[in-house]
Amino acid sequence: MVDDDKIGSSGWLQRLRAKAGWMEKSSLKQRAQPPRQERSQSVYRSSHLHSEGARQAYERSIAKEKGKAQQGKNRSDLLDIPLNELPVVVIDLETTGFEPYADEIISIGARKITGISWEPEESSVMYELLNPGMQIPAHIEYLTGISNDDVAHAPDVGAGLSRFIGFVDNRLIIAHASGHDKAFLRNALWRYHRHTWRYRMLDTMLVARWLYPEQKELDLDTLAQMHHIEIERRHHALHDAKATGELWILFVEKAMKRRVTTLREMYMYLSRY
Structure with missing residues (x-):
């Protein structure tokens, strides 16, 4: 005959251990991450490099379009x-x-x-x-x-x-x-x-x-x-x-x-x- 109290306590113990394991993993994960300021600087550097390249490409594109527009304007002016x-x-x-x-x-x-x-x-x-x-x-x-x-x-x-x-x-x-x-x-x-x-x-x-x-x-x-x-x-x-x-x-x-x-x-x- 199975003891219901034993089953209950066993289930409760398993849930407690599982929760403790999750908290431990969460703590390890948090310790592995850099501080918020370091993370933000890293993200900024990455996004800055990306945005700088995009900005230069954009400026080249704008200059090219201006050149085309000016040339088109000059041709039209003739x-x-x-x-x-x-x-x-x-x-x-x-x-x-x-x-x-x-x-x-x-x-x-x-x-x-x-x-x-x-x-x-x-x-x-x-x-x-x-x-x-x-x-x-x-x-x-x-x-x-x-x-x-x-x-x-x-x-x-x-x-x-x-x-x-x-x-x-x-x-x-x-x-x-x-x-x-x-x-x-x-x-x-x-x-x-x-x-x-x-x-x-x-x-x-x-x-x-x-x-x-x-x-x-x-x-x-x-x-x-x-x-x-x-x-x-x-x-x-x-x-x-x-x-x-x-x-x-x-x-x-x-x-x-x-x-x-x-x-x-x-x-x-x-x-x-």
Whole structure:
């Protein structure tokens, strides 16, 4: 026969021992933890490191967004500047071939114009030979007059692009048959600098198509001949840029005679072609 009192006392004793064991573990756990102040400092250091990295990342992000916004603002501002005051840079490139993902830029020519006037030459002209890091094919050497020896000690394409972007600043870029130049610049900027193309560019061939809708041939040689513009040396980046600039000045004068006075208004007409 089982003694009920014994069972009761035994159960009570077990509960007491269990409670004592829990209290002991709890006490050990509390002793193992650092004081509240030390814990808070440790947590602060951890969170501070995390928040400092987050803060720096946030500041970089904000600076990047401000740069994009400023560039977007500058691009937008160009639209409403009168054409006879508009700052532009006229450019031309020579390359090792016609494939922007396989070929390289070997020379950049650029000149600055404000409105319908060339800016002072000493501060508004850029011409640079670039080392493409590959052999210049014989037919390109014949076409451009640029040899492998000419570019052997020239800056590389990445360095040349950095100077070019600084030279352009926030101006409108003008080029003739600009698809070639834009494709090479966009690809090279990303490849060398991880820099995406965000520059406003206008093709004088497109403007010519608007001004001369009946004219079938709109290449640089034909248009230069039509307007009695002499190209000192064809397929030389700086001389071709100069000829393109002469065309741009004439086109601005013609546009303004048609009461097209801003870039925004010009784009409205060009969108039809």
